[in-house]
Amino acid sequence: MRISLPQKKDIFLVPEAGAWWFRTVWFRDVHLNLLQNMKTLELLDKKLELIRNSLLLGIEYFDGHTGRVPNKLPEKASGNPSYDSVDSTLLFYILACEYVRKTGDSSLANKVLDLFEKTLQSWKKASIDLVNGSPVILESGLLVCVPWHSWIDSKRTIKIGEFTVKDIPSRVSLKWQLKELEGSYNTNLVWRFFNSPKFYLPEVNALWIHMLESMSNLAKNVQHTNLKLQVEMENILELARKNYLKVFWNEKENFVHDVVSYDLSQYDSTKGSPGVMAAALLQNLFSLDKLKLVWKTVRDCLLVHRKTIWLKKYKGELFPFGVLVKNYEDRVYLGDQQYHGAVVWPRDTPFLIKLLDRREEYNSIRGLLVSNLDHQMGEGVIFYNHELFSLPLGQNPSPVEDSKNNPVPVKNPAQFWSQWVDPYLQYEL
Numbered sequence: 281m282r283i284s285l286p287q288k289k290d291i292f293l294v295p296e297a298g299a300w301w302f303r304t305v306w307f308r309d310v311h312l313n314l315l316q317n318m319k320t321l322e323l324l325d326k327k328l329e330l331i332r333n334s335l336l337l338g339i340e341y342f343d344g345h346t347g348r349v350p351n352k353l354p355e356k357a358s359g360n361p362s363y364d365s366v367d368s369t370l371l372f373y374i375l376a377c378e379y380v381r382k383t384g385d386s387s388l389a390n391k392v393l394d395l396f397e398k399t400l401q402s403w404k405k406a407s408i409d410l411v412n413g414s415p416v417i418l419e420s421g422l423l424v425c426v427p428w429h430s431w432i433d434s435k436r437t438i439k440i441g442e443f444t445v446k447d448i449p450s451r452v453s454l455k456w457q458l459k460e461l462e463g464s465y466n467t468n469l470v471w472r473f474f475n476s477p478k479f480y481l482p483e484v485n486a487l488w489i490h491m492l493e494s495m496s497n498l499a500k501n502v503q504h505t506n507l508k509l510q511v512e513m514e515n516i517l518e519l520a521r522k523n524y525l526k527v528f529w530n531e532k533e534n535f536v537h538d539v540v541s542y543d544l545s546q547y548d549s550t551k552g553s554p555g556v557m558a559a560a561l562l563q564n565l566f567s568l569d570k571l572k573l574v575w576k577t578v579r580d581c582l583l584v585h586r587k588t589i590w591l592k593k594y595k596g597e598l599f600p601f602g603v604l605v606k607n608y609e610d611r612v613y614l615g616d617q618q619y620h621g622a623v624v625w626p627r628d629t630p631f632l633i634k635l636l637d638r639r640e641e642y643n644s645i646r647g648l649l650v651s652n653l654d655h656q657m658g659e660g661v662i663f664y665n666h667e668l669f670s671l672p673l674g675q676n677p678s679p680v681e682d683s684k685n686n687p688v689p690v691k692n693p694a695q696f697w698s699q700w701v702d703p704y705l706q707y708e709l
Contacts, residue, residue: 294330295314302692302696307334308368309697311374311375318382331375335375349363364426366426370487373392374490376498380501413477414477415429421515421518421522422523423480427481430451432450434449438458438470440458445457450617451538452474453550456539479541481539486562489562493517496510496517528540533549533577535555535577536559553605554605559635560632578635584624587682589654590657594650594654599650599651600644601624603628605623605624605668606620613688622671623668623671626700629648629700630703642707661694669687669689672688
């Protein structure tokens with residue numbers, strides 16, 4: 281997509297989030313995809329310019345008051361950008377650090393560091409009581425945020441008797457939300473609680489720690505003059521690393537908690553892909569024994585398989601395909617109520633591959649590569665992965681007998697952040 285900024289001559293060529301109804305810039309999607317395909321972009325002539333353009337566009341729309349880059353740009357020129365996201369900003373800084381590391385662009389590096397100082401100061405002062413507010417840095421060094429400001433941003437309606445609360449984040453378990461409503465029967469209080477930045481999320485804090493490490497290295501490498509900022513970053517990073525497993529590790533379930541309340545009084549221990557993403561990003565914090573336990577939990581509870589149909593060399597073989605976003609009992613995809621439930625999103629798979637690489641589970645990695653390529657070349661738009669996949673429950677009307685037990689592609693068939701190519705350069709099929 282070509283973006284022409286209002287009253288500016290600059291035009292940036294920036295990827296769209298997908299096809300058809302997704303043809304606008306979602307920074308969260310763009311940043312993640314560019315990070316997951318950076319090796320490939322390096323091999324393509326001038327394609328690193330896509331990264332630079334995306335970063336410059338994020339800088340143009342940076343909100344100095346809340347310290348955030350947008351989650352997405354409006355579909356219409358008369359609309360406003362949406363800033364209701366935490367991971368879009370974290371990914372922006374991580375992507376900027378990677379780009380500077382590869383290009384040595386010191387001018388961009390200093391600009392990004394200046395913006396990050398605004399982000400840091402804003403998030404330190406932010407309030408956990410502000411509905412749809414910015415992330416908040418707590419004394420633990422970790423971030424709390426609004427639950428739906430993560431990539432799992434769908435919502436639900438909850439109801440007990442005559443009491444109904446709409447627009448409640450589906451990221452938090454229904455059981456927890458009903459318990460809150462039953463405890464007070466105050467619908468406004470419950471709505472405000474679940475729409476305020478009062479929740480620790482494991483993948484958000486994994487990105488936060490990864491970002492702090494990257495930004496700290498960036499400041500040192502470009503000899504940024506703000507020594508106070510460097511010291512502050514390193515102090516917060518030390519606290520966050522120290523407290524991460526204390527907050528998130530679930531000893532009983534051998535996995536990470538999916539959501540934790542800001543006061544550590546309540547936990548949602550639903551197993552899902554956010555825990556996989558967190559463990560993959562923070563492998564230096566997780567011991568090898570913990571990573572072994574994480575993989576066992578993934579294999580037993582979350583891993584979804586697919587039989588190969590289109591690639592002749594592997595036709596009829598069953599391979600791992602991806603992981604469930606949430607290990608919910610509701611296994612049938614009917615619509616947006618199950619959008620981030622017991623479904624597979626390909627955007628999660630590179631994190632699973634990263635986790636398996638540390639475990640040296642190369643056969644499983646090979647299977648993931650084969651099964652995703654087979655889907656890409658047979659079921660979807662050629663060279664694209666679908667947005668998400670439903671579990672194959674019920675009467676699957678597939679005309680191909682061999683595919684009736686395969687996960688079913690749903691939603692958008694050309695999703696930008698579902699595309700990950702770099703692992704195909706690293707491993708042999």
